[in-house]
Amino acid sequence: MSRSKASKRGSARKNTPAAKAPQKKTARARKPREASSAETIAKKQREISVSEFFAKNRHLLGCDNPSKALLTTVKELVDNSLDAADEANIPADVEVRIDELAEDRFLVRCTDNGPGIVARNVPSVFGKLLYGSKFHRLKMSRGQQGIGVSAAGMYGLLTTGKPVKVVSRTSPKKSAQRFEIAIDTQKNQPTVKSQEDTEWDSSHGTQVEIELEASYRKGQHSVDNYIRQISLANPHAQLTYLPPDRSSDADIQVFERVTNELPPETAEIKPHPYGVELGLMMQWLRESTHRNLQGFMSNEFSRVSSRLAGEICDTAGLPRTKKPKAIDQPAAEKLHKAIQKTKIMSPPTDCIAPIGEELLGQAMQSIHPSEFSTAVTRRPAVYRGNPFLVEVSLAFGCDDISAEDSAVMYRYANRVPLQYQQGACAVTKATSSTDWKKYGLQQPRGGMPTGSMVIMVHIASVWVPFTSESKEAIAHYPEIIKEIRLGLQDCGRRLGIHLRRRKREADEAKKRSYIQKYIPQVAVALQEILGFEDKKRDETVEVLTGVLERSRKL
Ligand SMILES: Nc1ncnc2c1ncn2[C@@H]1O[C@H](COP(=O)(O)OP(=O)(O)O)[C@@H](O)[C@H]1O
Ligand SMILES: [Mg+2]
Numbered sequence: 001m002s003r004s005k006a007s008k009r010g011s012a013r014k015n016t017p018a019a020k021a022p023q024k025k026t027a028r029a030r031k032p033r034e035a036s037s038a039e040t041i042a043k044k045q046r047e048i049s050v051s052e053f054f055a056k057n058r059h060l061l062g063c064d065n066p067s068k069a070l071l072t073t074v075k076e077l078v079d080n081s082l083d084a085a086d087e088a089n090i091p092a093d094v095e096v097r098i099d100e101l102a103e104d105r106f107l108v109r110c111t112d113n114g115p116g117i118v119a120r121n122v123p124s125v126f127g128k129l130l131y132g133s134k135f136h137r138l139k140m141s142r143g144q145q146g147i148g149v150s151a152a153g154m155y156g157l158l159t160t161g162k163p164v165k166v167v168s169r170t171s172p173k174k175s176a177q178r179f180e181i182a183i184d185t186q187k188n189q190p191t192v193k194s195q196e197d198t199e200w201d202s203s204h205g206t207q208v209e210i211e212l213e214a215s216y217r218k219g220q221h222s223v224d225n226y227i228r229q230i231s232l233a234n235p236h237a238q239l240t241y242l243p244p245d246r247s248s249d250a251d252i253q254v255f256e257r258v259t260n261e262l263p264p265e266t267a268e269i270k271p272h273p274y275g276v277e278l279g280l281m282m283q284w285l286r287e288s289t290h291r292n293l294q295g296f297m298s299n300e301f302s303r304v305s306s307r308l309a310g311e312i313c314d315t316a317g318l319p320r321t322k323k324p325k326a327i328d329q330p331a332a333e334k335l336h337k338a339i340q341k342t343k344i345m346s347p348p349t350d351c352i353a354p355i356g357e358e359l360l361g362q363a364m365q366s367i368h369p370s371e372f373s374t375a376v377t378r379r380p381a382v383y384r385g386n387p388f389l390v391e392v393s394l395a396f397g398c399d400d401i402s403a404e405d406s407a408v409m410y411r412y413a414n415r416v417p418l419q420y421q422q423g424a425c426a427v428t429k430a431t432s433s434t435d436w437k438k439y440g441l442q443q444p445r446g447g448m449p450t451g452s453m454v455i456m457v458h459i460a461s462v463w464v465p466f467t468s469e470s471k472e473a474i475a476h477y478p479e480i481i482k483e484i485r486l487g488l489q490d491c492g493r494r495l496g497i498h499l500r501r502r503k504r505e506a507d508e509a510k511k512r513s514y515i516q517k518y519i520p521q522v523a524v525a526l527q528e529i530l531g532f533e534d535k536k537r538d539e540t541v542e543v544l545t546g547v548l549e550r551s552r553k554l
Contacts, residue, residue: 051129051185054151054469055158061151062420062470066104067221069159070214071419072470073108073152074098074223077208078230079142079416080149081112082237083134084206087141088115089262092237096227098216098244105160106214106244111207116170119177119195126153126164126208127183127190138386138462139268140352142416147469152210154183159213163193167207169200176200216244221419224253228367229410229417231255233355233458235363236262258362263353269462270302272347273312273339275385282332288324293335296324303345312338347387349380352460355415360393360456368454371397372498376490383479388461390480392487394453396495401452409448411474412458418472425473427457430484439496440503455491457484512548519544 054061062072074096085092093113101107117125124131129147153164169176180193200207218224227241235258242252276284290296297309304312313320316338318331327335355363360375375393382388401408411418411427422428428448436442436449443449465475474480523540526532 049186049188051154051183051188054129055185060469063155066213066215067217069155069212070106070216071223071226073210073212075226076148076152077110081110081114082234083142084114085112090114095240097242100244104213104215107211109209113205116168116204116206118170122166122168122179123181123190123192126150126166127181129188137268140266140414140460140462142414156210156212157182160211162211165209167198167200169204172203226417232363232367233412233415235259235359259359266353267351269347269351272385273301273304273344278336281336285324285327290324292321293324294320302347312342315341346382349387351462352380352387352389354389354391354460364393364395368395368398370395374491374494376487378483378487381479381483383477386461386463388459390483390487391458392491393456394491394495396453398452398454403452406448407451407453407455410456413464413474414460421473424467426476426480427484429476430481431488434485434488439492440499515548
């Protein structure tokens with residue numbers, strides 16, 4: 001059959017003008033293939049710098065269109081400011097200012113009151129990809145890869161040729177320093193264009209300016225929305241936003257902090273044995289300075305006591321005293337299997353800090369006033385050995401959302417809003433696979449529930465499994481989806497109770513108004529039947545109304 005199709009296509013082509021074109025022309029268009037030898041190919045083989053790679057693949061970083069580039073830049077700057085202030089136990093005060101310099105040119109400036117950055121590290125922080133303080137640790141933070149702000153700076157440099165401008169001060173005793181830093185993409189190294197002492201009225205903090213090609217939009221994916229959402233998940237931070245279209249001070253938006261208490265401090269943890277892959281474990285064994293396997297196991301992993309480490313060695317059939325460096329691949333595989341067979345306690349959970357039900361509720365009410373709101377903080381759970389925790393908050397009957405629309409979804413990872421790739425996110429999967437009809441809402445098959453409602457889901461973890469470098473969606477780990485669904489169900493049940501009560505009250509009110517309407521008629525009818533005076537008739541109306549009133553109070 002395929003052959004007859006092919007011949008048909010062949011004969012059809014003969015009739016086309018192209019087919020009638022002189023043979024010579026087609027022959028000239030095609031160059032004969034040149035064979036490359038391994039040697040000629042070898043001349044072209046060289047290392048690819050990480051910044052060159054991301055410059056070409058900027059979509060991986062969230063810079064695939066001008067309005068997204070603006071959002072990503074703001075986001076990377078604010079995330080870093082909040083991370084730094086939290087880590088230094090300073091109640092964050094962050095100002096974001098955007099200026100439109102030309103039609104497609106913007107200047108983003110972010111100023112924080114954090115600890116500042118020591119001068120010797122400033123060039124690498126802003127001019128080197130994959131440089132940061134958060135990648136090598138298991139601790140809850142907004143950034144993790146070390147390609148946030150340097151990538152935003154690189155995008156600015158590529159599109160405008162302007163370096164990143166940084167002012168940083170680490171203490172009132174030291175003067176502030178101003179830098180201009182560009183990234184050499186071929187080498188993935190910073191180039192310091194200038195560095196000098198400067199006057200700055202803050203005693204500590206960081207100010208970063210990035211000029212970039214971008215566009216400013218309103219709507220779901222907007223910077224305005226991001227700022228609103230980030231304040232919802234960071235009730236301890238004060239945010240000031242100067243949007244590019246401001247015409248007077250009245251357009252400056254200030255999101256006051258809802259609480260003066262900082263989020264609880266989170267501990268850094270060691271990896272849990274259940275989550276470690278074989279190859280990685282082999283590398284650790286090779287690099288280990290421990291004298292024996294038992295010591296290695298109990299020191300490098302969380303929840304492995306010396307006794308348990310011994311047990312794992314026994315199960316693997318390996319001597320407890322064996323030198324870690326001497327463990328070869330087959331032995332490592334035995335060890336890895338033995339770990340999976342051993343019952344090990346879940347990792348400690350003081351490494352994650354939830355926002356908390358009360359603050360979530362307060363923040364939600366201040367941003368989306370509604371007739372009903374509720375919040376749930378789930379107990380920590382574990383995926384691939386990493387602890388994580390889910391929080392869900394729900395506001396129903398919001399003034400600013402139509403009842404016919406799909407619920408508005410806010411997704412967060414470690415207090416950072418995720419605004420793109422909603423369809424690819426574990427949160428969306430969990431929400432659309434929850435049966436909302438049970439709670440009295442409408443829901444198209446396999447879709448989001450309908451209603452004037454905001455659903456917020458926050459996932460906090462020492463390592464958030466994003467689906468890509470741009471950190472837009474959370475991977476579909478079954479453990480994570482399950483926890484989200486349980487959180488949604490908790491909130492859904494409460495909403496269901498509220499909706500049923502609301503319906504009951506509405507039904508009763510309707511009945512009551514109906515009865516109220518007929519009470520005078522009843523009294524008139526009684527007067528006619530029993531033949532009593534008008535006074536008695538009016539008294540009857542009063543008595544019946546009283547009975548109705550009392551039934552309302554009951
Ligand atoms: N505003 C800031 N204040 C203090 N330190 C900062 C600030 N911005 C960035 N840093 C430091 O620079 C590092 C690199 O930042 P970034 O490239 O965004 O990567 P990541 O946030 O993923 O670690 C951070 O890990 C942090 O140590
Ligand atoms: Mg960052």
